Amino acid sequence: MANLKVGLVSPEREIWSGDAKMVVAQTIEGSLGILPGHAPVLGVLLDGSVVKIDPADGGETITAMVGSGFFSVAANEVSVLAEQAELGGEIDVQEARRALEDALGAESEDATPERRARARLRAAGIEA
Numbered sequence: 001m002a003n004l005k006v007g008l009v010s011p012e013r014e015i016w017s018g019d020a021k022m023v024v025a026q027t028i029e030g031s032l033g034i035l036p037g038h039a040p041v042l043g044v045l046l047d048g049s050v051v052k053i054d055p056a057d058g059g060e061t062i063t064a065m066v067g068s069g070f071f072s073v074a075a076n077e078v079s080v081l082a083e084q085a086e087l088g089g090e091i092d093v094q095e096a097r098r099a100l101e102d103a104l105g106a107e108s109e110d111a112t113p114e115r116r117a118r119a120r121l122r123a124a125g126i127e128a
Helices: 093-105 112-123
Strands: 004-009 014-027 030-034 041-044 049-055 062-066 069-074 077-082 085-087
Touching: 004 049, 004 062, 014 041, 014 062, 014 077, 014 085, 049 112, 062 112, 085 112, 093 112
Parallel strands: 004 077
Antiparallel strands: 004 014, 014 030, 014 049, 041 069, 049 062, 062 085, 069 077
């Protein structure tokens, strides 16, 4: 069975790359699951969402928080280009909880900090 070539990058670094069986990302138009042979697509990532990658080697699912950015699929290659991205295993859960508390306590109409803090906790395996 064919695999996907996946690259998850942010301006700071390459977060993850490799072969995968499936990728799931949240776009502004809804959740998108990608398997090998998927039609070409370009989407806008939902800011403060989670991307999941099932590695082809059968390893543990890769989970990452992503900020705004783009998602593209072409010829079994998936590119996730995020303004901000962080692997679930790298997230400081205490700091993410503090960021969520700060966002909830702020009197601002901008919901981005709250969405990103919640996504960081979800990527770390904690429902918020």
